[in-house]
Amino acid sequence: MAHGSGKSGTSRRAFLKGAAAAVPAAAATAGAARADDPLITDVQDWASGLGEGVDATPYGLPIEFEDDVIRRNVEWLTADTISSINFTPIHALDGTITPQGCAFERHHSGAIELKKEDYRLMINGLVDEPLVFTYADLERFPRENHVYFCECAANTGMEWAGAQLNGAQFTHGMIHNMEYTGVPLRTILEEAGLGAAGDLADKWVYVEGADASSNGRSIPMEKALDDVLVAFKANGEALRKEHGYPVRLVVPGWEGNMWVKWLRRVEVMDRPVESREETSKYTDTLADGISRKWTWAMDAKSVVTSPSPQSPISHGKGPLVITGLAWSGRGAITRVDVSKDGGKTWQQARLAKPGEKMALTRFYLDTDWDGEEMFLQARAMDETGYVQPTKDALREVRGENSIYHNNCIQTWWVKPTGEAENVEVS
């Protein structure tokens, strides 16, 4: 039997037990004479024997000890797992780039398998010449690289009515951030010629996928010609099946539903289609029953990813790294503040790098934990001057039935044991 096969994986619960146990142990050994560490004094197997050869893993997965860093889904959220969603394990990642293998998935009729050879992209409607491109054609246009986040409009949607799911993965994991390689949609539209469209100011493009759901969305021409990308690589390699292999649309800063996967058609139109995904879904009902539509941009948002319910403090008091992610669909993150007392006082966090437009920004607050309870919050600001609102401020304008676009400030209650829980505070 191979090492580590079978049921393994440290669960949250098991980890929490370990965390709680670690605190007194650390306190007890402080200052006392230490026994020698056999990991150092004894010759270990790995320091004597041999490891695997270069032919063992032609394409590698993370080492088995990391097998709890995986996408998870919440069964009760949807009727089945095909038209459903799962969540990125943001609580266990650092930096900003999301590895494709654990980047969240959202399908409306399952992740299909579409070969490059079978791929066709049609441009039609109000164009000078309706065109069909093969995958190979797309690779011959000048291409660009950009890092963008993709956030489902429903991310944090379960929190409208109150604290529900216990973990940053579940509350904020409908997001990923990748470096895309692709051709600007503008280039492809201009190849078909936009003369026939006349005045572009009131024109739209309708984009749809090749899967059974087709998931069509209408995008104003201004955005289509601005920064939308027809992408075929992510983080340097081909898109994964679940993210639309071989070609998906990248719509920077706008809700993930518009990032049509398995992109097969772009139609230039003089009006929006008002498809299912832009009327019955992805519209935000306010308290008075009126619903907002065309709420495309993702508002500035942040969350502490650690410590958090799935990533408790396991080391007792002393130096503690508080870290998290911030992003805005309207531009670059300029500042992130962190509160340890539920919003009474705030400290400015350190940004790992200056914020980039429509991309995740990593923040850190390097602190000294006194072992007392904390109510951790993060608050993002973007270059437009937008400040991430509290849950109450958001509910005041939108009520509790919006489902989508919940960008409220999240609170983690970190207890003296180091465990954390999703709570709401006054």
Added chain:
Amino acid sequence: MSKFLKDYMLPAGGAMALILGVAYGAANRGYGDSEIATLEDRNTQVEARVADLSEQVELSRQAVAESGDRVSELESALEAAKAEAASAQEAAKAARVEAAEAISAAQSDAGDDTVMTDATAESAPAAEPAVTLAASTTAREGGYGLGREATGNEVAAWDLDVTPDGTGLPEGSGDVWTGEEVFVEQCAVCHGDFAEGRDNWPKLAGGDDTLADEDPLKTVGSYWPYLSTVWDYVNRSMPFGAAQTLTPDEVYAITAYILYSNYLVEDDFVLSHENFDEVEMPNADGFIVDDREEAEAHFWSSEPCMENCKENVEITMRAAVLDVTPEEESEEEAAQEEASAAEDMGEEATAEEAAEETEAAALDMALVEDGEKVFRKCKACHQVGDGAKNRTGPQLNGVMGRTLGALDDFRYSKTMEEMGEDGIVWAADNMAEYLTKPRDYVKGTRMSFAGLRSEEDIAAVTEYLKSFPE
């Protein structure tokens, strides 16, 4: 591959690099159209050189057989050619098109031992591009000349969207009663006989005047602003797992039935492309365009509070109280389970296991693998494997050899239960009959699945089901 062949592939690889170099060099530069004419001459020279080289490679094939020295000679010749080509890159706007076609051709020929010589030969200007990967190119002004014109039939096949005023609707009609029949057959398994929804599947009817409630019910009747959206979505994306199988008349009929289920039309209503725009949707005026920048202007506050921002912080709600977060089995728990399972395993279990192994050995694993793919069509409703539960359809562990309608905790159709009471058992032949046309084998089955068309698929999925014993 013999060492011999490897040796002669080296210079050919050099020629490949040359082509790639030309292609990449060109792709990274912008050229004015005026330059192209003068560049074409240079391009012809490059092409001639490539053709030359391919000839040499062909020659070298024989030469290699005689002497390994010739290989290194050729290699240096190619190195020289590469250097020359690099200086020719500036002039490669036109060459880009030809060269990329050669690359495609080379890729599609990959695996053939003579691939490289063939590929370079195809880079001659007269060669036609490979069909599968590289589409034909046309000389459009101002563009890259990529892609080809879409045919009328192609546009008609994919451009199906319908806008609120009915643009895009095909001719046709359907009445409420036909709609009910089709709905019960095709849609009710998820959406309920009266469009009231089953399990977590969408409810399509009801919810009038609930949008301002604490828990609004959003249905076609209570929420959807445009009827075109219903027609368009049903036409292109439904039924779930068998999209684009309905006729336009069926889509009109289903749409009419959904309207009827919402009390928006009478039972004698007939919907057609002609009266489509006469239907009024109750929530048509229930939407406003994104007004966040005005309604939420206060979120663009200049400087947020940093000190003494509030007096008290009290917990008002805890996620642990709801306890809806998925739990996972811990390592400890898993280990305990394994240990107790091991303890329980007596002679009997070993015998059972051996029997299972024999059974597994009898399976055609290639067929099982194919069947797994076919089963994707079933997965929306049926589960198999560890922890499989009844969902919209019954769980299928051990279904082969099981009596029809045998699971106590699943609500089967009457016919299915009666057939079970008559002692009918699922075997390869009746499963094939059922999967070919479910409603023919079990009249009134609740399974709204059109059936599998290919015998291979049926055999594969049956084998796959066999791989999941009770």
